[in-house]
Amino acid sequence: MQETASAYVREARRRFQEAGIADAAFDARVLVAGILEFSGADLVLRGDDPVPGDVSARIKAAIERRLAREPVHRILGRRDFYGLELGLSSGTLEPRPDTELLVDRVLPHLKAIVSEKGSARVLDLGTGTGAICLALLHECPQATGVGADISADALSTARANAEKNGLGGRFEGVQSSWFEKIDGLYDVIVSNPPYIVTSVIETLEPEVRDFDPPAALDGGTDGLDAYRAIAAGAKQYLHSQGLVGLEIGYDQKDPVTAIFLSQGFNLLEEAKDLGGNDRVLLFCCNSSN
Numbered sequence: 001m002q003e004t005a006s007a008y009v010r011e012a013r014r015r016f017q018e019a020g021i022a023d024a025a026f027d028a029r030v031l032v033a034g035i036l037e038f039s040g041a042d043l044v045l046r047g048d049d050p051v052p053g054d055v056s057a058r059i060k061a062a063i064e065r066r067l068a069r070e071p072v073h074r075i076l077g078r079r080d081f082y083g084l085e086l087g088l089s090s091g092t093l094e095p096r097p098d099t100e101l102l103v104d105r106v107l108p109h110l111k112a113i114v115s116e117k118g119s120a121r122v123l124d125l126g127t128g129t130g131a132i133c134l135a136l137l138h139e140c141p142q143a144t145g146v147g148a149d150i151s152a153d154a155l156s157t158a159r160a161n162a163e164k165n166g167l168g169g170r171f172e173g174v175q176s177s178w179f180e181k182i183d184g185l186y187d188v189i190v191s192n193p194p195y196i197v198t199s200v201i202e203t204l205e206p207e208v209r210d211f212d213p214p215a216a217l218d219g220g221t222d223g224l225d226a227y228r229a230i231a232a233g234a235k236q237y238l239h240s241q242g243l244v245g246l247e248i249g250y251d252q253k254d255p256v257t258a259i260f261l262s263q264g265f266n267l268l269e270e271a272k273d274l275g276g277n278d279r280v281l282l283f284c285c286n287s288s289n
């Protein structure tokens with residue numbers, strides 16, 4: 001085979017299709033372009049340039065890893081989220097496009113708080129790569145944030161992502177099980193917690209089941225453990241006008257709402273993802289409680 005980017009894309013696409021990988025053509029392009037650090041346009045304009053031997057070896061190894069069902073962005077070690085490039089590690093979930101909806105919905109509230117108070121504090125529980133908190137801080141330069149996670153590996157990745165994106169001065173990583181090591185008051189608490197029912201995890205696609213860390217997926221026997229912990233603690237760490245923004249599983253709107261109502265919150269907003277599934281809930285404090 002002639003060792004050019006185009007030839008590697010064709011080979012990867014063919015082998016991914018033969019292996020039954022769903023988005024074979026897309027994955028082949030993203031993987032090969034990602035290793036070459038090519039844009040989509042580069043792939044067309046420089047597709048017939050010879051690929052140096054060391055890079056060829058990396059492309060071949062990456063194709064084998066994808067055939068073993070490792071996701072493309074995990075192989076590349078990075079993924080874009082809300083316009084930021086985030087590094088990934090074994091202790092982090094790969095941030096999903098659906099989670100950008102949580103940022104979309106929280107952002108106008110965060111900006112309103114900043115225009116009223118001049119600043120705002122964000123707490124991201126289960127921060128992983130730092131995705132949600134860093135996106136909010138990037139969009140809102142007057143805000144500062146704490147990203148908390150139980151995983152030391154995730155926190156060191158989140159801190160590195162903050163530095164890499166010029167947000168290191170406004171982001172602090174704290175190793176904590178939910179609120180355990182958290183101090184102070186926040187204007188916004190956000191979380192995309194683990195919410196998969198434990199018994200469902202083994203039925204997930206291998207890309208998720210075998211490569212996302214279990215602590216990022218496992219929500220306990222009914223998938224709701226994290227929401228109960230967050231609802232039970234949130235009021236103590238929120239300013240009176242503060243809000244909680246959550247990502248949820250497609251079938252969790254009613255039980256998560258019930259959990260937060262039982263702790264004295266009001267449902268402020270709900271949003272569906274592009275697939276039409278319930279995905280985001282925003283709660284505010286109920287001042288009568």
Ligand SMILES: C[S@@+](CC[C@H](N)C(=O)[O-])C[C@H]1O[C@@H](n2cnc3c(N)ncnc32)[C@H](O)[C@@H]1O
Pocket residue numbers: 091092093094095096099125126127128129130131132148149150151154176177178191192193194195215216217
């Ligand atoms: C679904 S991932 C979300 C990661 C990131 N926020 C995102 O949206 O891409 C859930 C995160 O919660 C963390 N986590 C799990 N149990 C936790 C706990 N008891 N306290 C704090 N974080 C926890 C996991 O390590 C993981 O990083």
